[in-house]
Amino acid sequence: MHVDEGLLLALRDGETIPESADAHVEACTVCSSGLEEARARAVLIRDTLDDETESVDLEAARAAVRARLDRSRARPRFSVPGASVRRAAGILLVAAGAVSALQSPPVRTWLSERIGESGPTDRSTAAAPRTADELQSVGIAAQPGLVIALSGLEAGDQLALVFEARDEVEVSAAEGTRFAIADARIDASDIVGPVIIRVPAGAPALTITANGRIMFAGTDAEYDVDPSGVQADGGWVFRAPAP
Amino acid sequence: MLLMRYSGFSYTEIAEALGVASSSVGTLLSRAERRFADAVTREEVGA
Numbered sequence: 625m626h627v628d629e630g631l632l633l634a635l636r637d638g639e640t641i642p643e644s645a646d647a648h649v650e651a652c653t654v655c656s657s658g659l660e661e662a663r664a665r666a667v668l669i670r671d672t673l674d675d676e677t678e679s680v681d682l683e684a685a686r687a688a689v690r691a692r693l694d695r696s697r698a699r700p701r702f703s704v705p706g707a708s709v710r711r712a713a714g715i716l717l718v719a720a721g722a723v724s725a726l727q728s729p730p731v732r733t734w735l736s737e738r739i740g741e742s743g744p745t746d747r748s749t750a751a752a753p754r755t756a757d758e759l760q761s762v763g764i765a766a767q768p769g770l771v772i773a774l775s776g777l778e779a780g781d782q783l784a785l786v787f788e789a790r791d792e793v794e795v796s797a798a799e800g801t802r803f804a805i806a807d808a809r810i811d812a813s814d815i816v817g818p819v820i821i822r823v824p825a826g827a828p829a830l831t832i833t834a835n836g837r838i839m840f841a842g843t844d845a846e847y848d849v850d851p852s853g854v855q856a857d858g859g860w861v862f863r864a865p866a867p
Numbered sequence: 868m869l870l871m872r873y874s875g876f877s878y879t880e881i882a883e884a885l886g887v888a889s890s891s892v893g894t895l896l897s898r899a900e901r902r903f904a905d906a907v908t909r910e911e912v913g914a
Contacts, residue, residue: 630893639878665904
């Protein structure tokens with residue numbers, strides 16, 4: 625099996641990668657070629673950025689990011705990044721088809737109003753809805769589409785969002801929840817409180833799986849849901865199954 | 868992300884600043900680079 629592009633870039637950029645991957649690239653013509661291509665691309669990008677950013681005070685920008693990193697490190701591990709970094713992350717990661725951090729108080733209000741009437745309460749440890757300030761989010765800003773809320777998830781439970789194409793949803797959960805973001809999927813673990821997923825109109829299909837059970841599959845316009853779902857205006861509320 | 872990388876930030880620093888897993892930075896950067904390079908190439912061809 626060949627080394628994936630992420631590792632190739634890490635190797636190109638002098639980041640630490642497994643020795644086995646390094647050795648494979650040296651011995652594999654396909655991966656060596658990929659590495660050379662990545663190096664050529666780096667030259668193109670560096671030259672282009674140098675041309676396009678002559679009027680930008682890069683030193684000031686670097687200092688600002690460094691200051692934000694320092695502040696970020698001083699905060700709790702899962703606090704929401706500050707507004708400017710959030711905007712930058714949104715812009716840059718939209719281009720990368722990945723994630724940013726955003727807040728969505730209306731969704732939380734919607735959830736808070738409905739979570740208590742969302743279905744059976746067979747999970748005695750189900751967490752109460754959190755306030756907007758306690759929630760963290762990952763995902764790309766979503767236009768109105770479909771809102772999906774999952775309650776009853778707790779530490780040790782697993783939530784997976786798998787996309788057919790680019791990641792185009794916003795996922796919100798209380799501070800403390802861990803998100804792992806990879807190609808075309810987001811996994812949540814150590815889940816605290818309800819999880820809210822906003823699927824923008826026209827987004828590619830995704831599948832939401834909680835503890836191995838598919839809760840939702842499809843797009844905002846055409847989808848299948850788990851029978852336990854309760855429909856509310858603008859979306860669905862699910863109670864996650866036990867692991 | 869591209870600006871951060873090409874300003875000399877490490878993958879760990881990029882991951883911290885953007886709130887993503889450091890193991891995802893290479894993949895995200897790769898996608899961003901490809902899109903950027905494609906856009907530059909298209910612009911050059913169209914010019």
